[in-house]
Amino acid sequence: MTSRKLAGISAAGVGAATAVTALLLGATSGSAQTQFNDSAYGIAAEGLLPIEPTPFVESTDGEVVTDELLQLPQPLGVGVLKVEAGAHAAKAQALDVNLAEVLELRVLTTTCDNAQGDVELLGGSLAGQELPAEPAPSETIDASPLVTVELNKQTDNEDGTLTVDGLVLTLLPAGDPGAPVAPQDFEQLEQLAPQQLALPAEVPATVGELRAQLDELNGDLTAQQGQTLLTVTLTSATCGAEKKTPAPKPKPVETNLPVTG
Template sequence: MRRQFAPTILTAAAVTGVVAFSLVASSPVGNAAARPSSAYAVSAEGQVPVDKTPYVESLDGKRRSSSALELPKNPLLSVRAGTVTAGNDAASVELFDVTVGPDVLSQVKVPAELKQTCANLPAQGADDLPIPDLPLPDLGLPLPTPSTKDLPAKNLPELCNLLLTPPSSLLGIDAVNVWCSGDDGGVDIGSITLLGQKIAVPTTKQSFTIPAAPLATITVNEQTKRTDGSFTITGLTINLGGGAQVIRLASATCAKPAAKPTPKPTQPTTPPTHVDQPPIAPPPTPVKTHHPVTG
């Protein structure tokens, strides 16, 4: 029986033109080396590297679990809690309250002219006003230099609201749960908020995509099957700046434990060499005779 997480209710509106979501099942990768079942909650590569944390593996098939989630101090990523478990051809991850880019827009100094324009928006027709293409300052993230055109705002009123009342993070993730058993697995993701706007994530739908933009690209439910029989499923892969920073959340690998070596058979002990003993002579057979009679 496969383990499954109860579905999380997602109440969200899709944000077009910002984040790409795709369900990926990669082709088999040649790898003959045996690998253990394992799981980790968070890892990151790039300007802000983070080792797999917490990480657990099972070399002998016995169940291992860890909740020791301690991230290095960094301006990019924070996580409240996470638990990872791995055993014989089974693994799972539970991850809660992930924040990417905290207070990313709070440092943006809105030009006085734009502030004045926002303050004087007309009561009617404001939704038709175009978004000015203004450069944004360095946001402290590994991203190309963004402008107001890169923000998830469809019109000038949305841009004013985004800059004058900035959200608490670039990306907020309520929960990510991942499990695998053998060569199968599943993902359950709570609500995702991108710059203050919630996004629906249909994790069971194949190749669901929202067009990407310079801010972030996210891959959901990335799966890899290998020729050694192992299977890996990763809940979310967040790509910032075209690969400048890659964050992976909730990854589980299922594999059978390596076979124990067969003990060599015990060689029999050579018996001592037999030494021939001299033959034992048989006892003499008595012979009956008659003695002469004398008178």
């Protein structure tokens, strides 16, 4: 057994082994450190109705962090938001979603695992149009010239992490100003628009006319908000790939310790 072999080593032998080890490997050695930068959130919005990412979790030490939020009222209409992040992975899930009767989802799950993203939808529809259960990266669906949805939006970040946004809804996206506006398109805008936005009494003929009337009614509000009125992100997960900082190479250290038998 190993213990018996060690018991027969003399003090001189131990000294010799120590001297050789110090000569070959150096007096100190470094250890590799794992880096983490994982996060997730349930919902966020920019534009007329800004919402900070919530619920939001972040893990920088590898420990898994979780949180959840129950019941968001209309027009957001979300039953449950669950998030978790840690150990080079992140996940965000939305349950029972109903955005102003325009966007409906039973379950939306967004995951990031070792810098690989995935999105799954169950029971999803946009203005009556069925949404794909397993959308391709950056798959875009136009409900009308006034409402678009991007699914499985994936962004490579400068720090090497990947961000996966499950669903991004855009109200009045940039597009052709000459595109016609149908009554049902304008109805979607009425349902999704924040209450503080004044809308025309009649349906404008084109997107360009709609923008002009919105500017007139709201004091150049659309210009102040950029090209879009509102962008809502539902479920987002960010994670990095597992990698280790290499340990420093050992340097030979000269020693005067004698090697004796």
